[in-house]
Amino acid sequence: MRFLFVLILLWSALAHAGIEARDFSSAEERDRYLMFTAELRCPKCQNQNLADSNAPIALDLRDQLYRLLREGRTDDEILDFMVTRYGEYVLYKPRVEPRTWLLWGGPALMLGGGIVVALLMLRRARARVATVPDLSEDERSRLARILGEEPPR
Amino acid sequence: MSRLRLFIPLLVFIALALLFWRGLSLDPNYMPSALENRPLPAFTAATLDGASISDTDLRGAPALVNVWATWCPSCAAEHAYLNELARRGVRIYGINYKDDPAAARRWIAEKGNPYVANILDPSGHLGLDLGVTGAPETYLIDAAGVVHLRHQGPVDERVWQRVLQPAFSTLENGASGR
Known part of the structure; x- marks a missing residue:
């Protein structure tokens, strides 16, 4: 049992060895590294950065x-x-240039x-409401009758 | 007029159907080389035979530049066809990509040598400058060393006939006409 425990502990150290260790001179440099590795696309594997x-x-x-x-x-x-080296393909965030104006501006254009x-449509609907003529006295009493109410006195 | 309006959804449907149909027939893996219509990057490297070679040495006639390695199974598959192309008189340069030169020499001795020369790139830096994503890849360059197209994956009869050969012949005729 104890042997198994030690084995598992050793195994976790091995798993950790797979992670690349890099030394950065500043937090800013590290942040830029993380930003670029997130925003650049792997040219071999399509949908991974x-x-x-x-x-x-x-x-x-x-x-x-x-x-x-x-x-x-x-x-x-x-x-x-x-x-x-790898073309615009590697940029998950394409640059703003004439070729990509439609891409960047598309959502704003659609909106x-x-x-x-x-x-x-709103204006047209409002105009339609305004043009409905008022009912005449006759029509009003007919409407009331149809709706099962007493005609107004 | 209002009758015609009823057809708007149908027209939208047809437009979208055409768009999606086109989208389905595109190859999502197709990635044109960023080097297309640009010269090969400048380099100086050793060859497999121990000589020195630079990018200008590849000029003079249209040629294929084949990126290969002994660890790459598809390279083994295409090697026989490269031998065949070399026999037909196609100039092929090799880039031995991230490989062990001794293993590469054994490979050539065993399977035959279709290459005019083999450029050693053990670190993969030349491959990186070329925009190589993995072996095998084959570039078609003209007499001035300008890249015309790049094929990713093994070269076989079908790829040669459909992709490389048409462009290669155009380059050859252009070169002889000059």
């Missing part, structure tokens, strides 16, 4: 990212490094269009 992927290429790119951060490169330089349509 660099942080989540176990693909060898993702490991290589994490190494490169770490190196670039240690060299003090700016965010733009790091993104350029990735994009010149604006929806508001315009809603306003138009």
